[in-house]
Amino acid sequence: MPRVIARVNQKNAWLYTSTFGVDVALNQAELLASLIIAEMSLGEITTLLKLCKGLYSLVEEKVDLTSIANGEAIRDLPLPPRCVLAAIIRKGELIIPRGNTILHPADEVLAVIHSTELAQLAAILRPAPHHS
Template identity: 50%
Template sequence: MKVLIAGGGRTGAQLARFLISQNHDVTIVEDRKEVLSRIHRELPTEMIVEGNPISPQILEDAGIRSANVLAAVTTSDETNLVLCYIARKRYGVRRTIARVNNPRDAWLFTEQFHVDVAVNQSEILARLIEEEMSMGDMMTLLKLRRGNFSLVEEKVPPGARVIGVELRNMDLSHCVIAAIIRHGEMVMPRGVTTFEVGDEVLAVADPQGARMLADWLSPAEKA
């Protein structure tokens, strides 16, 4: 996959190193002399294009016409928005990802500017804190690329409401049980499947579904 990264700061350089380790074709564009001096020591010179990332000529020199993904991670929100817009409208890049530097600008990073994914660190931290407060011991393993769903995992604790309940009798809208790991073996969930203490439950859920599952996995209320 061909990835064009606009911005060679710490975020861009780290992203480039990771993608290179995954055998992707990466080019990074940067125009700040002090940053160029550093990344030339950290990254292969042939993958670095020096120049203004919003210059069409520089973008073409960097191979934007063949890029599958543009990652706009400069320190300027305006530049990142313009880059996404140019990449999609002028060059037909299929996937655009933009870094949000100022949380107050987050509302601009939408389909109107052809931003497919906006990376807003403040929002990510807020959601992690919210999940930690509301989901108990449930762990988010990964966010699915499209939609508002995640792969979550939690172990069934002693006294959980779910123990002995058949899956078909659980109200789990917005949540699909993908697998149950029991004594090191995978149990494929069926309607008549019941849960035991120590089961590791893997599920695909949106935030509402994750909360419902967390409720089932919480201790039963004593009469």
């Protein structure tokens, strides 16, 4: 089924709605601003994909040598309730995470997570507070 996507600016965004036959209105300034804000607020966590209108994200973060995740099995980590580890990339190899999978420094962890729980995941994978 064809969809109509309109590139809009701040002045005329209100006009481009489903009433006028537009399925998606993209405001480039708003998109760019939201990307910049996301990158600034999350530090090294990289958002790869937004899901459910931005409520969830597929993110990537590396396991730090001093993080609480280093050397721990996934089942023993205090992961947020709305977070699932989707994949681990270790030395160029894809690992499907299981409960008994041990995380190592420099593992790239891909997770699907609710937007409100990103800081909790970062606290698990980033340097421990006394090693900043």
